[in-house]
Amino acid sequence: xxxxxxxxxEKFFGPTRVVKDFNLSVEKGExxxxxxxxGCGKTTVLRMVAGFESPTTGAITIDGQNxxxxxxxxRKIGMVFQAxxxxxxxxxxxxxxxxxxxxxxxxxxxxRRVAEMLAIVGLGEFGNRFPFQLSGGQQQRVAxxxxxxxxxxxxxxxxxxSALDAKIRVSLREEIRAIQKKLGITTIFVTHxxxxxxxxxxxxxxxHNGIASQTGAPFEIYSRPTTRFVAEFVGTLxxxxxxxxxxxxxxxxxxxxxxxxxxxxPGKTGTISLALRPEVxxxxxxAGREITLKxxxxxxxxxxxVIRIRIDLGGNSVLLDTFNTPDTPPPAxxxxxxxxxxxxxxxxxxx
Amino acid sequence: xxxxxxxAWFFILFGMVxxxxxxxxxxxxxxxxxxxxxxxxxYRVVLRDPQFQTTFGYSVVLALxxxxxxxxxxxxxxxxxxLKLPRARPFVEFVTLLxxxxxxxxxxxxxxxxxxxxxxxxxxxxxIGTNILVLFGYTTLALPYxxxxxxxxxxxxxxxxxxxxxxxxxxxxxxxxARVILPNVLVSxxxxxxxxxxxxxxxxxxxxxxxxNTFGPYMVWMGGNRAYEPSALxxxxxxITWVCMGLIQLVTHFSKHTKAKR
Numbered sequence: 001x002x003x004x005x006x007x008x009x010e011k012f013f014g015p016t017r018v019v020k021d022f023n024l025s026v027e028k029g030e031x032x033x034x035x036x037x038x039g040c041g042k043t044t045v046l047r048m049v050a051g052f053e054s055p056t057t058g059a060i061t062i063d064g065q066n067x068x069x070x071x072x073x074x075r076k077i078g079m080v081f082q083a084x085x086x087x088x089x090x091x092x093x094x095x096x097x098x099x100x101x102x103x104x105x106x107x108x109x110x111x112r113r114v115a116e117m118l119a120i121v122g123l124g125e126f127g128n129r130f131p132f133q134l135s136g137g138q139q140q141r142v143a144x145x146x147x148x149x150x151x152x153x154x155x156x157x158x159x160x161x162s163a164l165d166a167k168i169r170v171s172l173r174e175e176i177r178a179i180q181k182k183l184g185i186t187t188i189f190v191t192h193x194x195x196x197x198x199x200x201x202x203x204x205x206x207x208h209n210g211i212a213s214q215t216g217a218p219f220e221i222y223s224r225p226t227t228r229f230v231a232e233f234v235g236t237l238x239x240x241x242x243x244x245x246x247x248x249x250x251x252x253x254x255x256x257x258x259x260x261x262x263x264x265x266p267g268k269t270g271t272i273s274l275a276l277r278p279e280v281x282x283x284x285x286x287a288g289r290e291i292t293l294k295x296x297x298x299x300x301x302x303x304x305x306v307i308r309i310r311i312d313l314g315g316n317s318v319l320l321d322t323f324n325t326p327d328t329p330p331p332a333x334x335x336x337x338x339x340x341x342x343x344x345x346x347x348x349x350x351x
Numbered sequence: 352x353x354x355x356x357x358x359a360w361f362f363i364l365f366g367m368v369x370x371x372x373x374x375x376x377x378x379x380x381x382x383x384x385x386x387x388x389x390x391x392x393x394y395r396v397v398l399r400d401p402q403f404q405t406t407f408g409y410s411v412v413l414a415l416x417x418x419x420x421x422x423x424x425x426x427x428x429x430x431x432x433x434l435k436l437p438r439a440r441p442f443v444e445f446v447t448l449l450x451x452x453x454x455x456x457x458x459x460x461x462x463x464x465x466x467x468x469x470x471x472x473x474x475x476x477x478x479i480g481t482n483i484l485v486l487f488g489y490t491t492l493a494l495p496y497x498x499x500x501x502x503x504x505x506x507x508x509x510x511x512x513x514x515x516x517x518x519x520x521x522x523x524x525x526x527x528x529a530r531v532i533l534p535n536v537l538v539s540x541x542x543x544x545x546x547x548x549x550x551x552x553x554x555x556x557x558x559x560x561x562x563x564n565t566f567g568p569y570m571v572w573m574g575g576n577r578a579y580e581p582s583a584l585x586x587x588x589x590x591i592t593w594v595c596m597g598l599i600q601l602v603t604h605f606s607k608h609t610k611a612k613r
Contacts, residue, residue: 073519102521103521147519
């Protein structure tokens, strides 16, 4: 049994089912991201773990102990909020020491632990400031230190980076991950930002309409999405409509070209969806990418180091990325072109 | 200057004279106790009067206790309504406004009928019971001001998230109220408290009908029996109200100052 277990969690708000049969096992020290668009139920799952919502049915256990029915203030869970939620009347040090004071820890220990936590988040000098004297990024670090100070069993992060500007967001996410690894604390992170989820996590849970669409390592989620939703939500994706010619040998027809996928497609007939990441498509012939498709260039976006090109394959359109080379100008719109892909990069999506 | 502006100024001056002249007259009269010259003799007499000292002291104690009881009732209520029962807000606001619509005389007659010596809870039968009764009465009178002030204060902070943050750090409801909510609405509580203070100090109906020797009945008794002292008392009462108003201004200004920096 894992450290943190969520089993068959369901949550109704009135007649609406916002979380449906949600299952997740988290190992001790793991960093899990719940990724999904707004309204997918990811925050509700987090709030149920925190004890701010109670599940309609299902079980939550931490370290073998049942959490359902236990009040939020007895769960020993640290939480960081999007809106920082620092106590405005307390100084940074008092904020960080709040949980320890509630736990009636002696003053010397509190002072030592507060100093230690502030040092970890890089705000050692800021103990006497008030929250309103700090920037957003600094406030969020204080919030992190405050959540970690009482040594919680689990750390919950509810979109902690969403209110910050782009640069701070990137630096703070690296910092959060480093601190999490250093302390080895089990962490659940909720975000709608796929880059955050992919770059920080040990495992990502992609959520959609209250269910866990796919759970896996970031690389797996991105490279081998199992559902259409995951494929579309994580990263940019080309969707090709193809007709199955022979399911046993895996021959399909894209436009008017027959393509051999060389793997059986059990139970597939008629039209299917194939997915393709922009970075696995090459303009022109390429070794190792033996499938070629002919088309016409309809859009060219020059993005600096990368050129993003859209090609119409007669019914299907494909986006591809090529690196800019200083001696070759980008291709012109309207010219004929040929793309090559490898058969293994054509993903067959379950609808 | 156009005719319009002249009239505007005329009415402003007229209004000021209408308001200030009686005050000035009262103040001047209060200085005339000694024949033929202005002096603060009336004030000296009033302030020396042991009756003044006891009744005023009594009223101050009642006012402070009212503030404490009011805060203990209003802060948790306003907090709970904001956090858990937002739909009950119009109802609670209506209830807190009732003391402005129902005259104190009605309330106190109701109290006397309900809690007289032949009732199940004979509060009027003992000195301590009567005091409890008058305190609850005063808390009722202070409700509209206290509730509004505290509710406005709560609007300025993110009550829900702060509560959850405190909960996840292990705080109980009492701890959240005492350590997180109250300190953050203290400025609002204070401004409500000064108004309450001014109301309780001048209150007459409750005290008179419950036969308590507070400052209100003392002022009325003075007014019926003396010449110069009532004017001096009125000026003092005015002064107390104005100081309270000034303190509210000061506190509000102080709170704006801290918010501007936020």
